[in-house]
Amino acid sequence: MNRLTIVAAFGLLSATSSSPAWAGSGPAEHEHEHETEVFSAGEPGDEAKPSRVVQVTMQESDGKMLFVPNHVEVRKGEQIKFVIHNNGELDHEFVLATAQGNEKHAEAMKRNPEMEHHDPNATRVSPKKTDEIIWNFTNAGKFEFACLIPGHRDAGMFGSVEVK
């Protein structure tokens, strides 16, 4: 290819592409797509707006690990403040997503156990500590909160959120 053909090919490419990379929207758009995938259960809440408080306890007992309660019902559009108490002896996480998303994510964490979560939809809580997640359930459907520390979800550490 001589220089002229390269320029012509490039020109054709840019004419057919709706979001040229040099406009700066490429990477940002990609990040945004990633976010909407991660935040399948709705969107981060706003502390300035009213929330319904749901207390969740994390604990271990008889070789099991669990959340109490392990089922929460929410109205679509409702903002929930999860107040998450770790009453166990180990670190635990609360990661809010779809069950499928959490399952995939848990598998990724088995390969990378050092991964920790402190995101709008996720937190890691040390033993005897409490943390909060404020979440706006803008999507109807079934979602899951789970602990993605390797082995914990398999040991029973997940709960469901039903948004109607």
Ligand SMILES: [Cu+2]
């Ligand atoms: Cu855990």
